[in-house]
Amino acid sequence: MRAYLNDVAVNAPSIPVLHNADVAAYSDAAKIKDALVRQLYSPVRWVETVQAFGPQGVSHNVECAPGKVLAGLNKRIDTNQQALAINDGEALKAALAALAITRKRERT
Numbered sequence: 001m002r003a004y005l006n007d008v009a010v011n012a013p014s015i016p017v018l019h020n021a022d023v024a025a026y027s028d029a030a031k032i033k034d035a036l037v038r039q040l041y042s043p044v045r046w047v048e049t050v051q052a053f054g055p056q057g058v059s060h061n062v063e064c065a066p067g068k069v070l071a072g073l074n075k076r077i078d079t080n081q082q083a084l085a086i087n088d089g090e091a092l093k094a095a096l097a098a099l100a101i102t103r104k105r106e107r108t
Helices: 002-006 029-038 046-056 069-077 089-107
Strands: 060-064 082-086
Touching: 002 029, 046 069, 060 069, 060 089, 069 082, 082 089
Parallel strands: 060 082
Antiparallel strands: none
């Protein structure tokens, strides 16, 4: 993976991206690539990752997957964050509506 990433252009993200290997966000391409490699063999620090979202102002977590395991975990980790699972068309519509309402409230 490290050798493959050497030839991949990586730009600084426009929003912070927390890497679940170390619960840190990077803007430097070399550090981002290193974190991606470490995520292959490091334990996932999901609880700490979700807990780190709150102080950064995250109010919603959206899981895009066939199930809703992470959404269930997120609800137990931080009850202040709304966990949305998108696993079919109806769930997508509901999540988009919930996010639109939140954005509308934030603007007023």
